[in-house]
Amino acid sequence: MRRQSSCGKIVVMVKVATQWVRDILGTLYQRRTITRPEIIESTRLNPASVSHALRALLESGTILKIGELESHGGRRRELLSLNAEAAYFVAVDLEGTRVRFALTNLVGDIRCRFGGDLEFGQQLEIGTILDGIQAVLQSLDPIQLSRVLAVGVSHPGMEDQQGRITAVNLNWFDFPLLEALQSSLDLPVFLEDAHRTCILAERWLGAAQESDNCMYVIVGNGIGVGGFVDGHLLQGHEGNAGELGHIVIDPDAPDLCKCGKRGCLEAVASCPNIVRQYFESADHDVSHLSGYRVPEVFERARQGDPDALRAVRRASKYLGLAFSYLANLFNPEVIVIGGDIVHGQDLVLPIVREELSRYALPRSNSGLEVKVSSLGLDIGLRGAAALAFRRSLGNSALLRKMCSPLSAVHRRVRRTGTKTRAKLTDATAAK
Numbered sequence: 219m220r221r222q223s224s225c226g227k228i229v230v231m232v233k234v235a236t237q238w239v240r241d242i243l244g245t246l247y248q249r250r251t252i253t254r255p256e257i258i259e260s261t262r263l264n265p266a267s268v269s270h271a272l273r274a275l276l277e278s279g280t281i282l283k284i285g286e287l288e289s290h291g292g293r294r295r296e297l298l299s300l301n302a303e304a305a306y307f308v309a310v311d312l313e314g315t316r317v318r319f320a321l322t323n324l325v326g327d328i329r330c331r332f333g334g335d336l337e338f339g340q341q342l343e344i345g346t347i348l349d350g351i352q353a354v355l356q357s358l359d360p361i362q363l364s365r366v367l368a369v370g371v372s373h374p375g376m377e378d379q380q381g382r383i384t385a386v387n388l389n390w391f392d393f394p395l396l397e398a399l400q401s402s403l404d405l406p407v408f409l410e411d412a413h414r415t416c417i418l419a420e421r422w423l424g425a426a427q428e429s430d431n432c433m434y435v436i437v438g439n440g441i442g443v444g445g446f447v448d449g450h451l452l453q454g455h456e457g458n459a460g461e462l463g464h465i466v467i468d469p470d471a472p473d474l475c476k477c478g479k480r481g482c483l484e485a486v487a488s489c490p491n492i493v494r495q496y497f498e499s500a501d502h503d504v505s506h507l508s509g510y511r512v513p514e515v516f517e518r519a520r521q522g523d524p525d526a527l528r529a530v531r532r533a534s535k536y537l538g539l540a541f542s543y544l545a546n547l548f549n550p551e552v553i554v555i556g557g558d559i560v561h562g563q564d565l566v567l568p569i570v571r572e573e574l575s576r577y578a579l580p581r582s583n584s585g586l587e588v589k590v591s592s593l594g595l596d597i598g599l600r601g602a603a604a605l606a607f608r609r610s611l612g613n614s615a616l617l618r619k620m621c622s623p624l625s626a627v628h629r630r631v632r633r634t635g636t637k638t639r640a641k642l643t644d645a646t647a648a649k
């Protein structure tokens with residue numbers, strides 16, 4: 219009799235199936251190409267639930283059968299993948315020295331992009347961000363436009379619960395980014411700080427795939443960490459977990475941090491501070507400092523310049539000590555390192571590993587891999603796309619749109635029609 223309310227029955231069925239769909243799409247996003255038994259093993263759903271959900275997803279065109287594998291018993295196993303063109307996201311990377319915009323498909327591949335340089339500390343205007351997003355949207359044809367689900371934004375600095383950002387390098391103090399974007403766009407907007415978007419990209423698309431315990435440490439103008447612990451993204455009570463740059467790594471160090479304390483990790487090991495230490499120890503004219511970048515210090519160290527070697531060694535030792543804290547606290551199996559520091563990976567990483575084995579507990583250090591990010595300059599965009607995908611899975615309306623039958627959308631768009639029509643291209647990378 220509970221079933222005589224057909225309405226109630228449907229609600230229950232959809233609810234259960236939605237979770238199956240989320241689990242399956244999340245698995246396909248990470249694994250790219252997978253067989254049905256592997257989906258069952260990975261999601262731990264029962265085979266009937268998986269079959270039910272896969273049938274619906276194949277019918278809607280959200281996933282595709284892309285081939286078959288011969289199995290030992292002679293029975294063929296289907297190879298399945300997401301339909302990369304089933305939906306799109308706008309990805310925005312406000313890196314601090316550059317701003318990048320891209321259209322990504324469902325699996326995070328960049329289909330077109332726009333971008334430009336920013337001057338450090340120059341205020342980034344909201345109009346610049348909106349213009350970049352509009353440039354992406356205007357490059358789409360009506361069918362593609364109808365399948366854009368959301369905007370994902372990777373930003374530097376700290377974000378409060380209302381989506382206000384404080385980022386010194388963008389000259390933003392409680393800047394209401396979320397409100398400003400949502401009031402001007404017809405798409406949902408998701409924000410996340412760069413440490414976390416980078417670990418999302420590394421875990422879903424890069425060097426930390428299939429790892430439930432992994433960290434991404436960015437060492438650039440600032441230092442921060444994003445991480446997964448037991449499969450959960452580290453967020454913190456106020457969303458501020460990961461401010462690794464402002465742990466005091468040496469209370470006796472004279473180096474003054476921009477947060478006002480002395481001896482923060484950022485003050486001794488961020489890239490601008492490696493340059494500063496080189497100039498100070500070399501007793502050079504510091505007026506040259508603004509035009510000097512860390513790759514040049516690394517190059518001088520390779521040539522045997524003792525002042526450059528000293529600056530790089532000091533920063534690397536502090537980084538290694540900080541990594542030992544991460545190892546002991548979170549016991550990750552991989553720490554991925556990114557940012558401009560990777561220009562000196564040949565100099566920095568051996569010292570970091572040495573310090574790790576000196577200071578981390580042997581059980582925390584054994585089996586811990588320290589890797590360099592493989593996603594290059596696109597990591598912020600790929601992370602913003604991974605963020606938008608992940609949040610869309612958790613939003614019932616967006617999930618329905620992601621899984622809506624492609625053919626129906628095509629018919630609807632052709633009837634209503636709009637003017638913009640441009641082919642997507644893998645345009646030349648913006649800087």
Ligand SMILES: [Zn+2]
Nearest residue numbers: 464475477482
């Ligand atoms: Zn600090």
